[in-house]
């Protein structure tokens with residue numbers, strides 16, 4: 001009997017074209033080399049700016065950001081990571097902050113170049129995998145495309161049309177900023193884009209980047225813990241809540257979203273959001289009102305899927321409940337983020353990653369190792385929802 005596939009839907013890369021762009025920049029996001037570090041450093045987050053400034057002024061200061069290892073950029077490293085973790089198929093995506101910072105006049109061409117680069121990675125890998133064996137193999141790679149959101153809407157729509165011509169594209173990855181004006185995902189100007197994605201059957205993989213204002217985290221030296229553990233999930237929660245309140249899901253019933261990090265805090269807070277809606281006189285009584293609108297729960301269960309990147313059985317159970325069943329969650333690793341750290345980090349990166357083990361364990365503990373439900377989350381759902389094979 002063939003083993004059930006393991007599909008990783010949350011796995012990022014920066015292709016060489018993207019690294020060249022980051023290396024040429026003076027403001028975040030950027031890549032810098034420092035004499036004391038073998039790997040260049042990747043500096044993405046607002047919270048990393050103070051340490052970047054200190055390191056630029058003083059060569060003995062701690063290095064800013066994180067090491068840009070081969071795991072961020074190399075296809076062989078991705079394939080080797082998949083093989084170490086028994087991952088049958090990965091759905092790659094460009095990592096944050098995507099193309100959000102590009103000038104309007106270059107964003108369209110860059111999106112085309114990067115999406116083509118992902119398509120080439122997928123097709124060459126899948127072809128090589130089938131030519132080297134006599135037994136049929138499932139394809140190893142698919143990808144979520146990226147949109148030139150700072151470009152004028154016709155360029156964004158043309159990019160969606162381009163993605164529909166790429167055989168391995170299975171949706172798009174999207175941040176929460178919205179269009180060039182950065183008004184978020186409840187900006188009505190985004191509706192034609194959402195309609196086009198729905199009409200093209202391209203789901204959105206929604207992923208955070210901006211977090212919360214750095215000031216809420218205080219001045220303690222707590223590394224990346226607060227922005228990543230709390231800022232990222234709150235950002236996702238707020239973005240989806242705003243889309244819900246603006247009626248985007250009702251307006252674009254064909255829109256499908258996969259939310260990163262098990263929906264941020266939505267599984268825990270959906271009830272509170274719903275209660276605040278039905279107890280808000282201004283909202284419920286509003287002309288053209290709330291009557292007939294679906295609840296948060298209905299939207300979650302009809303248009304939303306969650307990844308299973310939550311690292312604990314408690315969170316995973318909540319996500320399954322909120323999404324309406326184990327058939328709406330999909331396994332992810334978040335590779336290349338959260339590599340092993342410590343003295344033997346480099347060596348450990350070539351073996352099993354604890355971050356992956358925690359996510360696999362969460363699925364097994366919450367749903368039962370070897371169960372049908374666990375198999376769905378580990379791969380079956382992605383195969384079905386993203387029409388992989």
Ligand code: 5CU
Nearest residue numbers: 044095096228232334337
């Ligand atoms: O947790 C994550 O998903 C990430 C990510 O994708 N990018 C990043 O900069 N840090 C953490």
